[in-house]
Amino acid sequence: MLKRKPTTQVQIDMDKNIARRKIIGAAFFIFLGIALYVASNIVDELRVYQGATVAVYVVAISSIILLTGYSGQISLGHGALMAVGAYAAVLSRNYWNFPIPLTFAVAVLAAALFGALLGMAAGRLSGPYLAGTTLALAVGLPSLANQFKILGGEEGLTYDVGFPPLALGQDFTQYKWFFWIAALAALAATWVIFNVLGSRYGRQWRALRSNPTAAALLGVHVARSKVLAFTISSGVAGLAGALMSMTISLVTPSAFPLSLSFAIVTGAVLAGVTLLTGSIVGAVVLVAIPEVTAALATHLGGSEKVTSNLPGLMMSALLILSVLFFPNGPQLHRRKTRKS
Amino acid sequence: MSRIINTLLIGISGGSIYSLMSLALVLVWRSTRVVNFAQAGQAILSTYIGYVVVTHTDNYWLAFPVALLSGALIGALVDIFLIRILARRANSGPVAAIAPVIATLGLLGLIRAIVGMIWGGDLRRFKLPVTNHGFTFGHTTIPFAPINLLIVVTTVIVMLIFSVIFQRTNLGLALRASAFSPEIARLAGVRVDLTRTIGWAFAGAAGAIAGVLVTPTNYLSPNSLDLLLVSGFVAAVIGGLESLIGAALGGLVLGISLAFVLEYISSSLAFPVAFVVLMAVLLIKPAGLFGGKRVRSA
Amino acid sequence: MSGLVVNDLHVFHGAIRAVDGLSFSVETGQLAAIIGANGAGKTTLLRALTGLKSVQSGSATWNGESMLRQKPENLVRQGIVHVSDGKSVIPELSVKENLALGGLWRRDKKDVAIVTKEVLDLFPRLGERMSQSADTLSGGERQMLAIGRSLISRPSLLLLDEPSLGLAPLVIEQIFQAIKSLQARLNLTVVLVEQNAMGALRIADIGVIVNLGRLVTVGPSQELINNPALRAAYLGY
Numbered sequence: 055m056l057k058r059k060p061t062t063q064v065q066i067d068m069d070k071n072i073a074r075r076k077i078i079g080a081a082f083f084i085f086l087g088i089a090l091y092v093a094s095n096i097v098d099e100l101r102v103y104q105g106a107t108v109a110v111y112v113v114a115i116s117s118i119i120l121l122t123g124y125s126g127q128i129s130l131g132h133g134a135l136m137a138v139g140a141y142a143a144v145l146s147r148n149y150w151n152f153p154i155p156l157t158f159a160v161a162v163l164a165a166a167l168f169g170a171l172l173g174m175a176a177g178r179l180s181g182p183y184l185a186g187t188t189l190a191l192a193v194g195l196p197s198l199a200n201q202f203k204i205l206g207g208e209e210g211l212t213y214d215v216g217f218p219p220l221a222l223g224q225d226f227t228q229y230k231w232f233f234w235i236a237a238l239a240a241l242a243a244t245w246v247i248f249n250v251l252g253s254r255y256g257r258q259w260r261a262l263r264s265n266p267t268a269a270a271l272l273g274v275h276v277a278r279s280k281v282l283a284f285t286i287s288s289g290v291a292g293l294a295g296a297l298m299s300m301t302i303s304l305v306t307p308s309a310f311p312l313s314l315s316f317a318i319v320t321g322a323v324l325a326g327v328t329l330l331t332g333s334i335v336g337a338v339v340l341v342a343i344p345e346v347t348a349a350l351a352t353h354l355g356g357s358e359k360v361t362s363n364l365p366g367l368m369m370s371a372l373l374i375l376s377v378l379f380f381p382n383g384p385q386l387h388r389r390k391t392r393k394s
Numbered sequence: 395m396s397r398i399i400n401t402l403l404i405g406i407s408g409g410s411i412y413s414l415m416s417l418a419l420v421l422v423w424r425s426t427r428v429v430n431f432a433q434a435g436q437a438i439l440s441t442y443i444g445y446v447v448v449t450h451t452d453n454y455w456l457a458f459p460v461a462l463l464s465g466a467l468i469g470a471l472v473d474i475f476l477i478r479i480l481a482r483r484a485n486s487g488p489v490a491a492i493a494p495v496i497a498t499l500g501l502l503g504l505i506r507a508i509v510g511m512i513w514g515g516d517l518r519r520f521k522l523p524v525t526n527h528g529f530t531f532g533h534t535t536i537p538f539a540p541i542n543l544l545i546v547v548t549t550v551i552v553m554l555i556f557s558v559i560f561q562r563t564n565l566g567l568a569l570r571a572s573a574f575s576p577e578i579a580r581l582a583g584v585r586v587d588l589t590r591t592i593g594w595a596f597a598g599a600a601g602a603i604a605g606v607l608v609t610p611t612n613y614l615s616p617n618s619l620d621l622l623l624v625s626g627f628v629a630a631v632i633g634g635l636e637s638l639i640g641a642a643l644g645g646l647v648l649g650i651s652l653a654f655v656l657e658y659i660s661s662s663l664a665f666p667v668a669f670v671v672l673m674a675v676l677l678i679k680p681a682g683l684f685g686g687k688r689v690r691s692a
Numbered sequence: 693m694s695g696l697v698v699n700d701l702h703v704f705h706g707a708i709r710a711v712d713g714l715s716f717s718v719e720t721g722q723l724a725a726i727i728g729a730n731g732a733g734k735t736t737l738l739r740a741l742t743g744l745k746s747v748q749s750g751s752a753t754w755n756g757e758s759m760l761r762q763k764p765e766n767l768v769r770q771g772i773v774h775v776s777d778g779k780s781v782i783p784e785l786s787v788k789e790n791l792a793l794g795g796l797w798r799r800d801k802k803d804v805a806i807v808t809k810e811v812l813d814l815f816p817r818l819g820e821r822m823s824q825s826a827d828t829l830s831g832g833e834r835q836m837l838a839i840g841r842s843l844i845s846r847p848s849l850l851l852l853d854e855p856s857l858g859l860a861p862l863v864i865e866q867i868f869q870a871i872k873s874l875q876a877r878l879n880l881t882v883v884l885v886e887q888n889a890m891g892a893l894r895i896a897d898i899g900v901i902v903n904l905g906r907l908v909t910v911g912p913s914q915e916l917i918n919n920p921a922l923r924a925a926y927l928g929y
């Protein structure tokens with residue numbers, strides 16, 4: 055994953071302004087990395103583990119932001135694409151004993167391939183049709199995994215990324231290791247998406263999203279452009295799936311329920327679906343909601359029925375409220391004024 | 395030979411349920427251009443309400459109308475308190491087109507969570523109104539049981555009532571006019587908002603009926619109707635998403651093909667078959683097998 | 693104040709001032725032709741008057757009561773009926789159903805039957821096609837259907853948006869004659885938006901000429917027809 059060539063090479067018409075933003079962007083990422091490093095050394099184990107989960111969600115949410123916020127397509131089935139990535143990764147690990155970074159690459163490729171097939175159909179569908187089709191996928195695909203022996207049925211397959219290298223020191227825990235892998239992957243994925251969005255393709259997507267007819271007249275190949283967005287987004291989702299399985303050391307059908315697909319869409323909407331850096335906000339909220347509701351539940355002392363459904367309630371309520379009050383993300387307004 | 399007929403009968407019974415859910419989705423789609431993913435949630439809530447009535451009164455026939463009416467009420471409330479506001483607030487910008495999808499999705503989650511809070515997550519059973527023991531002819535018992543007959547007959551009656559309402563009454567004319575061309579309907583004096591809400595109520599009722607019919611043969615849990623939502627969507631797409639007859643036929647086509655695949659090929663293929671059918675229809679005949687000429691670009 | 697009075701009306705489409713301070717009035721029973729080039733704001737004016745488009749500022753009253761900020765379906769109940777541009781019929785419905793639509797809200801079903809019969813007498817071709825779906829009709833027949841439907845709502849103020857659009861000259865003449873005779877017979881007040889300036893002014897009592905959302909002039913239609921400067925600039929011949 056890390057060795058993938060940056061897609062920046064396609065940008066022949068990159069101007070100075072973009073170049074400057076790139077440098078700022080790169081500096082931001084490096085700074086973020088340092089901040090994370092410091093942070094992971096001072097917080098406790100649980101927080102480190104949650105940090106890993108946040109990183110996984112960042113990747114998953116970015117894939118939706120790219121797809122929905124930029125190319126205007128929706129997917130309710132990205133949980134299924136995560137499953138594709140996770141199973142691909144674990145199979146390549148268990149059968150061919152691939153090294154970890156390579157299993158991630160396999161996850162990306164498998165999910166991207168699957169997404170390309172789906173995207174070819176999806177490119178011709180719009181709005182509700184696409185939503186329904188991907189929803190069907192989210193409901194059906196993970197349960198399909200039950201029926202194949204090679205995929206381990208209900209119990210699934212164990213996915214072991216191994217212990218942290220000794221060079222990192224004695225007190226470098228497993229969770230910290232997860233966190234580092236996930237955080238690095240998230241930074242790399244965000245960096246790649248950031249560049250893709252700044253490229254010719256990113257501009258095509260935005261043009262398509264705001265006015266398909268005009269974009270087509272200007273020579274944007276509508277279907278191809280949409281398929282490309284779907285493919286890249288699926289690949290990123292595949293990576294998220296592999297990372298998620300790593301943090302729970304297991305790949306099972308039940309790890310990819312419909313609610314996972316919903317959760318990442320929620321995260322993307324909360325992030326303000328048109329802003330890539332919002333993915334962190336969305337991811338933190340997704341991880342924080344169960345915490346907050348748990349605290350709330352102990353405070354209020356509700357029954358098990360109530361407490362176990364509180365996160366779902368809160369997430370759905372947030373989703374509805376955010377689409378009612380910030381349908382285009384809280385940031386869009388601000389960005390509009392800056393552009394003009 | 396008898397195996398074919400048995401499979402066909404079971405397919406018709408299963409397909410009836412899909413038809414009802416598909417009808418619910420089509421009713422909303424036609425009037426509001428929203429695929430209502432919350433339909434499964436609305437249906438499950440109505441079914442739980444029916445469940446409460448069944449457990450308290452031990453009378454399925456009382457639960458049925460109660461569920462139906464609550465389904466209608468829930469549908470109307472969803473339109474008034476979510477969809478109307480959404481139409482006013484999220485009507486421009488990059489996400490406007492998918493805002494209804496996200497909102498109904500959120501509603502699905504919300505209703506599920508509420509249902510879970512009230513009734514918990516454990517599987518419940520619904521008292522059977524009639525037996526699910528197959529009909530017996532001489533020495534042979536077929537899989538088709540009185541409960542399946544009840545499902546088919548009820549569905550047929552519901553469909554007939556809907557088609558009479560839509561084709562023969564003033565309300566039906568208003569519903570169709572508002573669906574096809576809200577602006578012209580408005581200029582002719584039709585109260586389009588109210589009509590639309592009635593459409594949502596009808597859809598809610600249809601979904602609730604699907605819920606109380608399918609649940610006795612199955613179990614009840616906060617997400618036990620999720621698959622039905624997907625089947626209903628597939629059926630609606632087969633039928634062209636625009637037409638009520640298409641919705642009914644789409645359900646039957648799906649139900650019968652699934653029954654044959656399950657019987658003759660493998661029981662594990664149900665989902666892939668449904669998905670392949672969906673993709674095939676969308677790619678080959680996007681206006682649906684029974685639909686008109688409209689292209690799906692809304 | 694009886695009749696239609698529009699005063700300093702402003703309507704925007706985003707930043708475009710489609711109607712930019714328009715004032716004119718039409719007395720009860722008069723037929724007013726609104727004339728202007730493409731994009732002059734005529735359609736926008738009608739849409740604003742009948743609640744399809746929100747208004748920035750200004751006022752519009754019908755028989756002294758404000759028409760603005762009301763829903764179109766409520767205006768219909770007050771006798772204000774708008775036939776929008778581009779053949780205001782629903783193609784998926786039959787001719788009969790399209791006509792029935794105009795009377796759905798009315799309590800007085802007897803009168804609905806009477807007025808339906810009158811419409812069919814006026815446009816006999818509709819009567820022959822009652823069970824046909826409206827999208828099988830010719831352009832002229834569709835326009836007859838749209839006007840017929842509006843009559844079934846028993847309008848007192850009828851706003852017509854380019855009924856001649858896309859029709860052959862002979863058919864246009866028929867439609868115009870029908871409008872004229874309806875105005876006289878039912879004491880209708882008619883606002884007729886037209887590109888076909890001459891034809892419209894010939895049947896109109898007054899003409900309102902607009903350009904870029906502003907009033908150019910308003911006056912008796914005969915005067916407008918005879919004004920050489922206006923003829924050259926706005927009436928196109």
Ligand SMILES: Nc1ncnc2c1ncn2[C@@H]1O[C@H](COP(=O)(O)OP(=O)(O)OP(=O)(O)O)[C@@H](O)[C@H]1O
Nearest residue numbers: 705708710728729730731732733734735736737887
């Ligand atoms: N929905 C809309 N969105 C943005 N601008 C609009 C819209 N409708 C009309 N306009 C603009 O408002 C102005 C007036 O348009 P309008 O349709 O009212 O003109 P018109 O006089 O009816 O023209 P025509 O004779 O061609 O029908 C035009 O500049 C037009 O481009």
Ligand SMILES: [Mg+2]
Nearest residue numbers: 734735736777
């Ligand atoms: Mg016009």
